[in-house]
Amino acid sequence: MIAIITTEQKDLLVGMKYDNIQYFNPIQDLNGNWVISQEEINNCIMVECIWVKDLTLSTFNPPIYEDPFI
Amino acid sequence: MISPSNRLFSGGGGGAFDEDAQTFITTASITDSTQQDAVNQLVLDLKSYSIWSKLEAIYPYVGGNATAHSYNLKDTTQFQITWSGGVTHDSNGITGNGTNGYGNTNLVDSTVLSNYISMGVYSRTSLQDVSVEIGASGGGGVGNFILINRNASGMQYFAMDSTGTYRSVTNGFGLSVMNRTTSTDIQSYKNGIETTATKTENAHSTKNIYILARNNNGSTVDFYSQRNLAFAFIGNSLTTTEHANLNTAILDFQTTLSRNV
Numbered sequence: 001m002i003a004i005i006t007t008e009q010k011d012l013l014v015g016m017k018y019d020n021i022q023y024f025n026p027i028q029d030l031n032g033n034w035v036i037s038q039e040e041i042n043n044c045i046m047v048e049c050i051w052v053k054d055l056t057l058s059t060f061n062p063p064i065y066e067d068p069f070i
Numbered sequence: 071m072i073s074p075s076n077r078l079f080s081g082g083g084g085g086a087f088d089e090d091a092q093t094f095i096t097t098a099s100i101t102d103s104t105q106q107d108a109v110n111q112l113v114l115d116l117k118s119y120s121i122w123s124k125l126e127a128i129y130p131y132v133g134g135n136a137t138a139h140s141y142n143l144k145d146t147t148q149f150q151i152t153w154s155g156g157v158t159h160d161s162n163g164i165t166g167n168g169t170n171g172y173g174n175t176n177l178v179d180s181t182v183l184s185n186y187i188s189m190g191v192y193s194r195t196s197l198q199d200v201s202v203e204i205g206a207s208g209g210g211g212v213g214n215f216i217l218i219n220r221n222a223s224g225m226q227y228f229a230m231d232s233t234g235t236y237r238s239v240t241n242g243f244g245l246s247v248m249n250r251t252t253s254t255d256i257q258s259y260k261n262g263i264e265t266t267a268t269k270t271e272n273a274h275s276t277k278n279i280y281i282l283a284r285n286n287n288g289s290t291v292d293f294y295s296q297r298n299l300a301f302a303f304i305g306n307s308l309t310t311t312e313h314a315n316l317n318t319a320i321l322d323f324q325t326t327l328s329r330n331v
Contacts, residue, residue: 002169021136025155025170025291037169039156060169065292067200069217069226069234 002035003055010034013052018044030061088113090122090143097146098138105132108326113143115319121312125305126182127175129281131163132327139164140173149177149304155294157282162194162329164282168201168296172283177304179206179214180274187214187230187274188308190247190259191281192301192320194331197242198222201295202284204302206277213275215284218246218297229256231272237265242297243331245317251307262317264310279304300329 005013005026013024018040026034041052087095091110100106109132116122128143129151136159140151155170166172179187191203198219205215205228212232219242220226227248228234237258239246247259253271257264277288281302282295301320308316324330 019136021140022153022157023155025172027155027170035170037156037167037171039158039167039171062169065200069200069220 001038001057002029002060003038003041003052003057004029004033004035005052005055007034013049016046016049018046018049018052020045024049028063030063035060088117094141094143094146098133098141100133100138105327108132108323109143111326112319112323115322116316119312119315119319121305121308121316121319124188124308124312125303127177127302127304129175129302130323131300131302134161135159149175151175151281161327162298163300165195165298166201166282166295168199168294170291170294172291172294173281174285175279175281175304177279178276179279179304180276183274183306186250186252186271186307187304188247188249188306188313189214189216189279189304190245190302191216191218191299192245192324193218193242193297194300194329195242195297197297199296200293201297202280202293203246203295203297203299204279204281204304206275206279206285208273208275208277208287212272213277214248214279216246216248217293218242225258225260227256227258229269230274231256231269233269235267235269237267245301245320247313247316249307249313251309257310257313259313259317261321262314264313300324300327 010026087110091113127149142149151173156167157171158165207213217226223236224239229250244261249257284293
């Protein structure tokens with residue numbers, strides 16, 4: 001599960017730790033939406049990012065990678 | 071005579087720990103006596119097998135939290151992992167979410183390794199998917215990385231090349247390793263069992279090696295893994311015997327921690 005965030009929210013979270021050691025890693029889904037993971041939300045303990053706990057969870061639509069390994 | 075690297079120090083339980091083990095135990099705040107003993111025995115085994123000096127990064131993923139799992143047993147002052155995204159840390163090690171979780175070892179093999187590379191992970195998960203457990207690549211996919219159970223063809227590994235090599239595996243459990251010994255000779259090891267192949271050397275990766283994903287030329291992170299890893303290492307090329315001994319040491323370590331698969 002993930003939560004969709006705005007570009008402005010993404011900019012706030014980039015470079016920010018959510019639990020004193022682990023960093024947020026916003027990525028884009030198949031439709032170009034910025035998302036963060038349920039694990040980041042659940043483990044967020046920092047005041048600066050506590051607002052992520054109000055985000056709505058949804059199913060992740062992963063981007064389609066070109067498989068370079070074939 | 072005991073060499074400086076093998077000096078023993080008193081442990082919290084009244085025993086004596088190897089100096090390097092003690093440094094890791096202290097730095098990573100490992101308080102559980104079983105975990106302390108497991109780490110100590112792992113260090114002693116790797117030194118007795120003459121493997122210790124050939125490895126640059128050893129991540130035992132013991133301690134059950136992100137901080138403890140970030141430290142390099144070989145040298146706690148170097149190549150500490152930076153965690154990003156959704157990675158779960160518990161007594162079984164680290165587990166990716168397959169979406170955005172990974173660790174940056176901050177190790178660039180082109181600047182660290184004196185010769186050819188050896189690299190591997192111990193997985194407690196077996197599933198088929200296209201995800202990278204450890205590695206980095208440069209432009210065109212040249213690099214070092216492992217897909218431990220890519221598809222029905224098995225494990226795929228890249229050892230300083232751009233096309234990769236398959237080996238058949240029955241599952242993804244246990245220790246999966248890639249190794250290069252010469253400009254043309256590469257090997258894979260699955261739970262210590264070797265297969266060999268010929269693949270011309272291209273180049274060392276010049277990018278930081280990631281765990282639970284691929285560092286794609288320093289510009290993107292992709293192929294996130296959802297596997298549970300209980301060990302990872304990066305080092306110089308090892309011999310067939312050393313790989314067998316490494317597998318023994320890691321399996322003993324996992325067994326002591328009751329997380330062997």
